[in-house]
Amino acid sequence: MKPQKTKGLLKHGFMYIFQPRNLHKMKETIMLWSKAFIPTLKEVPADAQVKSHILMLRAGMIRQLSAGVYTYLPLGWRSMLRVMDIIRDEMDEIGGQEVFLPSTTPLELWAETGRDVGMGDIMTRFKDRRGTELALAPTHEEVITDLARGEIRSYKELPQTWYQIQNKFRDEPRPRSGILRVREFLMKDSYTLCADEAQLHEAYKLHEKAYRRIFERCGLQYFVVGASSGMMGGTGSEEFMVPSESGEDIIATCECGFAQNLEIAESFPTSVEWVSCEKAKVHTPEQRTIEQVSGFLKLPQGQLLKSLIYITQSGKAVMACLRGDHELSEEKLQAVCGEKVRPAEAEEVLKLTGVPIGFLGPIGLNAKLEILVDRAVDSEAPFATGANEVDYHIVGYKLTDISEYKKVDLRMVAEGDTCIHCGKPLNLIRTIEIGHIFKLGTKYSKPMGATFLDEEGAARPIQMGSYGIGVGRILAAAIELSADGDGIRWPITIAPFEVVITPVNVADEEVMSVATAIYEELLDEGIDVLLDDRDARPGVKFKDADLIGVPIRVTIGKGVKNGVIEIYERQTKTTTEVSIEDAMDSIIDLWDRLFEELSE
C-alpha cells in the first residue's frame, strides 16, 4: 500500500482542477522554510482548549475566521491534501467515481423529503435576487437522488458509486473543540445506487473495507460501532470512532467484539440491593432530586423510579420511567416514539399534571399521558417515586400498580454494565466520530421518485447508501492520538512534510552545502522535504520541527567536520549518526520503514 515515490502534491486532482501551474517552481519556494508561510506560535492561544486545536494553531496549520469556521494555512492544507489523496485512492479502488456537487441548492428539493423542516436551523437558507429560496447543503442525499432520478433508467446501469470531497455547511448550535465540531467543513461523501438489498449490502461492505484501509493508512486507531442513523434515516448504520478524551461521543465496547454508540447501546445493568418496604406516602419536604430523595428516605438510588416528561414533535406528552441510578437515552426514546422528542418545560409539566418537577410519578397519571417504563426496572421490586403531590413521595409500590404502561428499552448504558452477548463488563470509551456509513434503503428514492426498470420492466425505487468521512477530523484525531509534550507526531502518510533538513548554522558553508545536496537528492527521489534554511538559532529550529511534527529530521551541524550527520525520528525521539555517504540510504530506509508500519 506504500505510495510510489512520485506521489505527494503532483498526484492531486485538486491541483489539476484548480491550479494548473508549474509545480516544480512552487516546490522550490514552499520547501524552503525561510520562504514558507508557517506561522508557529510559542504561546497557547487563549481560545483553544483541546490538544488538537492548540497544536494546529501553534503549528501554523489553521486560523479561525469566526466560530466554527477555519482557514487552512499551507501546512494544514498539505496534510488535508494527503488525506484526500488516500481517500481518493481507496474510493477509486472500490469502483468509486468522483463527482462534484453544488452546495447551493433549491429549498424545494429539500421539501420533497421533508428535510426542509427536519434540518431545522442547521441548514442555512437564503434567497437569490429573484426571491427563489435556496439552502447551503449540509449533506447531499437529495442532490444525488435528484441526479439519479434524472439519469438512471435501467437495472443494467446499477450499481453506481459516486463520491465527492466537498464543503458542507451546518450551522451547529455550538461549534467547539477547534476543528472537531465546525460549521463549514470538508467531507468526503459517497452514495451508492443499487437495484436491490443484496447489492446494497455488498456496496455497504465494500465501503466498510475501504474505510478501514483509509483509516489504517492514516495511522489511526479506531472502533467500528453500531450507531443511530439520526437525521439521515435509513435501515442501519455504523460509525468509525477514534478514541480520544476530546471526543464528543461515548461508545461501549466489549472484548468479545461488541461495540455500540452509547446512544443506542444495550447492556445488562448492575443489580440493586432492594430494601423491602410497605406501601406508604411519605412527607419529603423540598426533596426533589434523586440524590436528595435517596438520602432522605435512606433507599439506594436504584430503588427510586425516575419519571421524566417529554414532548414529541407532534405535541404528544410521554412519561419515561427509569431506575433512579440510570440515565435516559433520548435517541432510544425517539426510536420508541417514532419521532423527535424534547424535555418538557417546567411550566408544561405543571400544566399537564398539576405537579411540579421533583414530585412526579407514574401512579395515577395514565389518563394524562402515555407511560413508558425502561425494561431495566424490575417488575417485582418495590420502588419509591413522586406522589404527584408537592412535598410527598410514595414508597413500596410496584410496576403492577401502574394500570397501563409499555415496557421498552430507554436507558443509557452505564459504567459497570455487562455485555449482552458474553456477560463480561463493558468498557465505555470517549471517541471522535471520523466516519459514518448508512444503509438508506429507499428513504430518499421513494419520495423523490428515483426509480429504475428491473428485468421484468417494473419500476422500482433505487436502494441507496450514504457514506461520510470528516477530512479535517482525521487530522485532529491523528494529532489527538499521537501528539506529545513537544508537539505533533504525524504518521508519515499524512504529514505536511516527510523530512525536514535542519542545517544548524546557515552561515557555515560546509554545513549548507551538505544540507542543500541532501535536500536536492531527496527532492529528486520524490520525497516531500522541507529545508530549514532560516538564519535562526538551532533551538528555535528543533522546537519548530518537533512542533509541526515532521516524522524525519536530518540534522546537519558540527558532525560535518568528521563526515557525520544525524537522523532524528520524531515519533521515538531517537537520533542516529550516519556518515554523509550513507545519509541518503539511511533516510530512505527510515522513510520506507515508516510507510510500511502504516500498511497492512
Add this chain to the structure above:
RNA sequence: CGGGGCGUGGCGCAGUCCGGUAGCGCACCUGCUUUGGGAGCAGGGAGUCGGAGGUUCAAAUCCUCUCGCCCCGACCA
C-alpha cells in the same frame, strides 16, 4: 436557547473593584555580539482599550444597550 467567563499593539496578559488620559512579556524592525534545544545588549515601530449611547471637568475603568469569542448544558452526521 439556558448558565458561566472573556474582549486592552500580531500573541499571552496586567490595569477595571477605588475614574486622572495605557503598561509588561513574547513577537516585529535596525545595529553589534552570538549559533546543538525557543540567545544577549542597545535603539525603534506598533493599541479606535470590541462597538454605540450615557454620566462626569475627565471613562479602558461607572451606567445602559449591542456585537463577538470561549466553556458547561441543551442540540447535533
